[in-house]
Amino acid sequence: xxxxxxxxxxxVAEHQHFGRAAEACGVSQPTLSVQIRKIEDLLGVALxxxxxxxVAPTDACQALIGHARTAVAEADAMLAVAWTLRDPxxxxxxxxxxxxxxPYLLPLVFAPLRxxxxxxxIEPWEDQTAALLDRLRGHELDAALLATEVDxxxxxxxxxxxxxxxxxxxxxHPLAGREQVAEAELASDMLVLADGHCLRDQALxxxxxxxxxxxxxxxxxxxxxxxxxAGYGTTLIPGLAAGAAQDGGxxxxxxAARTGRTVRLVxxxxxxxxxxxxxxxxxxxxxxxxxxxxxxxxxx
Amino acid sequence: xxxxxxxxxxxVAEHQHFGRAAEACGVSQPTLSVQIRKIEDLLGVALxxxxxxxVAPTDACQALIGHARTAVAEADAMLAVAWTLRDPxxxxxxxxxxxxxxPYLLPLVFAPLRxxxxxxxIEPWEDQTAALLDRLRGHELDAALLATEVDxxxxxxxxxxxxxxxxxxxxxHPLAGREQVAEAELASDMLVLADGHCLRDQALxxxxxxxxxxxxxxxxxxxxxxxxxAGYGTTLIPGLAAGAAQDGGxxxxxxAARTGRTVRLVxxxxxxxxxxxxxxxxxxxxxxxxxxxxxxxxxx
DNA sequence: AGATCTGATAGATATCAACTATCGCTGCAG
DNA sequence: CTGCAGCGATAGTTGATATCTATCAGATCT
Numbered sequence: 001x002x003x004x005x006x007x008x009x010x011x012v013a014e015h016q017h018f019g020r021a022a023e024a025c026g027v028s029q030p031t032l033s034v035q036i037r038k039i040e041d042l043l044g045v046a047l048x049x050x051x052x053x054x055v056a057p058t059d060a061c062q063a064l065i066g067h068a069r070t071a072v073a074e075a076d077a078m079l080a081v082a083w084t085l086r087d088p089x090x091x092x093x094x095x096x097x098x099x100x101x102x103p104y105l106l107p108l109v110f111a112p113l114r115x116x117x118x119x120x121x122i123e124p125w126e127d128q129t130a131a132l133l134d135r136l137r138g139h140e141l142d143a144a145l146l147a148t149e150v151d152x153x154x155x156x157x158x159x160x161x162x163x164x165x166x167x168x169x170x171x172x173h174p175l176a177g178r179e180q181v182a183e184a185e186l187a188s189d190m191l192v193l194a195d196g197h198c199l200r201d202q203a204l205x206x207x208x209x210x211x212x213x214x215x216x217x218x219x220x221x222x223x224x225x226x227x228x229x230a231g232y233g234t235t236l237i238p239g240l241a242a243g244a245a246q247d248g249g250x251x252x253x254x255x256a257a258r259t260g261r262t263v264r265l266v267x268x269x270x271x272x273x274x275x276x277x278x279x280x281x282x283x284x285x286x287x288x289x290x291x292x293x294x295x296x297x298x299x300x
Numbered sequence: 301x302x303x304x305x306x307x308x309x310x311x312v313a314e315h316q317h318f319g320r321a322a323e324a325c326g327v328s329q330p331t332l333s334v335q336i337r338k339i340e341d342l343l344g345v346a347l348x349x350x351x352x353x354x355v356a357p358t359d360a361c362q363a364l365i366g367h368a369r370t371a372v373a374e375a376d377a378m379l380a381v382a383w384t385l386r387d388p389x390x391x392x393x394x395x396x397x398x399x400x401x402x403p404y405l406l407p408l409v410f411a412p413l414r415x416x417x418x419x420x421x422i423e424p425w426e427d428q429t430a431a432l433l434d435r436l437r438g439h440e441l442d443a444a445l446l447a448t449e450v451d452x453x454x455x456x457x458x459x460x461x462x463x464x465x466x467x468x469x470x471x472x473h474p475l476a477g478r479e480q481v482a483e484a485e486l487a488s489d490m491l492v493l494a495d496g497h498c499l500r501d502q503a504l505x506x507x508x509x510x511x512x513x514x515x516x517x518x519x520x521x522x523x524x525x526x527x528x529x530a531g532y533g534t535t536l537i538p539g540l541a542a543g544a545a546q547d548g549g550x551x552x553x554x555x556a557a558r559t560g561r562t563v564r565l566v567x568x569x570x571x572x573x574x575x576x577x578x579x580x581x582x583x584x585x586x587x588x589x590x591x592x593x594x595x596x597x598x599x600x
Numbered sequence: 601a602g603a604t605c606t607g608a609t610a611g612a613t614a615t616c617a618a619c620t621a622t623c624g625c626t627g628c629a630g
Numbered sequence: 631c632t633g634c635a636g637c638g639a640t641a642g643t644t645g646a647t648a649t650c651t652a653t654c655a656g657a658t659c660t
Binding site: 027034 | 656
């Protein structure tokens, strides 16, 4: 049995006339005659009593037609819903963001995203890189903003913008007077984030350190900056966080080698809504265009 | 879009695996791949995200699958209901009966019909011939028991049994002493039913009269018999009414020429449930078999 | 009695879903 | 790191069938 068959039944029942029903269905009258006959054979019951002047639905038809109507209506509803879902730039878009990026990037891009993609309901999800990748692979996220490379055929990624690191120093620190700071000079008293933050590994790598110094494992950049402001050491922060850092009596200095990280958009290679991914990436990249070239502290 | 397509979608969504879904649908895996792709093109949205190890339904699929499930369930329900309607000897059967027959025939055939056709819900409808034929043509009756011939290609009929007429006389009537009465002898003082009763015309015809005598237009046989018992005249009653007539101080006599009427089952020639019509006719004819040959008054 | 309207039928055609065979990709294991 | 296995996609063919046009047969109306 076929949805088309059900539509034929409904049409004949409605018009009580094969010719007009056929016209309403956009087929020829013999088509309808043959198909109705086939359905009757299939169901084992006569649906219509034909005479030369009228077509009357049988009791059996009356009993069945409600189901037919519902089935057809549901199928039509499905098409209608699908039509509203056609726009790849509409609907929910779950976007993962790492914690060292979210508080500083989201305020920048949220309005541009809403303006450029009004139908796209972006749901940010903040977590560390590994957790985001797990959720991405598990179809719990549609894309993620990371600061690391990803490999494997399963995921695809695209760089959005470069984010330079800045040295964060207490005002009384010996290096605070410099115009710029060499990465290796921070190694001796640099404070870092807790395990799992990509920034932790990147900061350590930038200074040429492998292991860890001291026992502090800050859970957030805010904690780290407060510790620096209190004179417990130095740290290395991503450029977008400069605005937040300047409030608290901290000296920011560019790095001699302009070390930084690249913020990337990552998604499953097979994710069907590539258009939405591209659009989101475009908006963010365009908002941050020229950021790395300018002075980190005043472009934002 | 097709109900089969919807079943494919449901299968893939359930198994999250094209091969197993194909097996569940009884088709090959390429069939499923191609069809799912076609539906996706038709809907304009991706339903599944395929990777080499897993098949995951998209958000769009989640939004659509409820409709698909309902549509398929309704179609299945339709088939199930149709299966219960397959038996032509089941369901409602609206049977018209003329007033001069119903009170006497129904008590005879109701139990046999119920025993022979337990699933057939017979709904008797009592009215005069013309009204029954109207309802029959208007699909408001499935068949009717009449005592007249019907013609035209629209209706078909079948004789069930012959019903002889009897002369009903007041005990003091001159003819009451006879063994039998000649039809023409009743003409002078015969009382008849109101217009519209076929028995009225048949009684008049049997006595060779065309017009009407007197002003009485009895609405029922019971009225007529009471009038006869009261000595106002004679009448002619159908044989099956003999039982009712014998109670009331009336003399019944057979007619010399054995005049009578033939009770027929009438139905629309195109009525699809010919099996039910035949069965009902068989039961009634078999119950009344031999009736006309026996003595009218004691066979019943 | 002819005209007309109805649904049914016949035969041809084109669409399409199904199959088998095979490919390409991915992940695992020797 | 290289075959091996699993999975979905693709190609090409075949068979079923829904559809068409043309026509028939029955019934009603003028």
